[in-house]
Amino acid sequence: MSLVLSGRKYARVVRASLRDRVNGLDGSPPGLAVIMVGDNPASRVYVGAKEKACKKVGYSSRVICLPAEVTEKDILSLIDELNADNSVHGILVQLPLPDHISDDRIASAVLPEKDVDGFHPVNVGRLWRGEDGLFPCTPSGIVELLHHHDIAMSGKNALIVGRSNIVGKPMAALLLRENCTVTVAHSRTVDLKEQCLRADILIVAVGRAEMIKGGWVKHGAVVVDVGMNRNSDGKLVGDVAYDEVSSICSAITPVPGGVGPLTIAFLLENTFKARSKLPVK
Numbered sequence: 001m002s003l004v005l006s007g008r009k010y011a012r013v014v015r016a017s018l019r020d021r022v023n024g025l026d027g028s029p030p031g032l033a034v035i036m037v038g039d040n041p042a043s044r045v046y047v048g049a050k051e052k053a054c055k056k057v058g059y060s061s062r063v064i065c066l067p068a069e070v071t072e073k074d075i076l077s078l079i080d081e082l083n084a085d086n087s088v089h090g091i092l093v094q095l096p097l098p099d100h101i102s103d104d105r106i107a108s109a110v111l112p113e114k115d116v117d118g119f120h121p122v123n124v125g126r127l128w129r130g131e132d133g134l135f136p137c138t139p140s141g142i143v144e145l146l147h148h149h150d151i152a153m154s155g156k157n158a159l160i161v162g163r164s165n166i167v168g169k170p171m172a173a174l175l176l177r178e179n180c181t182v183t184v185a186h187s188r189t190v191d192l193k194e195q196c197l198r199a200d201i202l203i204v205a206v207g208r209a210e211m212i213k214g215g216w217v218k219h220g221a222v223v224v225d226v227g228m229n230r231n232s233d234g235k236l237v238g239d240v241a242y243d244e245v246s247s248i249c250s251a252i253t254p255v256p257g258g259v260g261p262l263t264i265a266f267l268l269e270n271t272f273k274a275r276s277k278l279p280v281k
């Protein structure tokens with residue numbers, strides 16, 4: 001039987017620790033501002049969950065909803081205001097943005113010290129250079145989940161399937177910092193199965209229901225499933241065929257209850273960290 005790496009349980013531990021740290025603070029609590037553009041139902045759910053999570057740990061949060069027709073210039077001036085506001089320690093712009101707005105220009109406008117998503121080029125550079133900074137929440141949560149379960153990373157062969165800027169690439173940088181030997185696979189990778197079979201740590205972030213089968217995984221590997229997909233029955237499943245793989249690997253994250261809850265927990269961690277780097281009001 002493999003060990004189930006429950007992100008849901010670990011996220012509770014993280015939130016309890018944050019509540020204690022918030023209670024011990026002098027001055028104002030950490031403050032998060034979330035900008036949402038348009039009325040995407042999934043974004044509404046995510047933003048609502050972030051607001052609720054902030055409340056639970058005693059943060060102040062502000063959600064600013066803008067119409068889909070808002071201009072990029074107007075969003076940039078709002079970000080300028082939030083950059084200058086001492087009660088706001090973290091700024092997050094909920095993706096996706098409408099096509100007429102550049103994700104890159106928006107990410108670069110947020111002050112790196114308030115960039116709790118870790119998308120600003122300065123933070124990306126700090127991550128790859130091995131410097132301190134704010135790093136993307138999902139991969140940060142994964143590394144801490146593995147530490148929490150005392151999973152050895154140094155010297156291990158890690159394969160990351162997926163090379164997005166949000167998950168795959170920052171995951172690669174973070175595992176390099178943990179002294180893994182890192183390979184990144186993507187849609188043009190030749191013989192993905194062979195690559196997977198070599199991995200001691202396999203992280204999958206593709207977005208294809210149950211694409212990683214039992215016969216693709218090395219005995220005793222640690223498997224982290226980032227994917228969130230609906231299968232043909234409408235059930236939420238990951239990128240890994242859980243039932244097949246869990247009898248082969250030594251540890252695995254379930255879907256749901258695995259990586260998902262870590263993302264918001266580490267958004268809260270990043271906001272706390274951002275507050276401690278900025279002058280306290």
Ligand code: NDP
Pocket residue numbers: 138161162163164165166167168185186187188189192205206207208226227228229259260261263
């Ligand atoms: P993207 O669509 O941005 O990236 C997907 C990656 O998978 C790309 O690099 C793509 O390669 C690669 N890929 C696609 N098909 C294959 C294939 N057949 N074989 C190998 N690689 C392939 O996705 P994200 O990184 O944003 O998200 C991935 C999944 O993780 C999604 O299900 C998403 O919902 C989930 N997710 C979950 C989060 C959570 O909190 N639990 C947070 C973020 C994401 P190429 O670059 O060549 O196109």
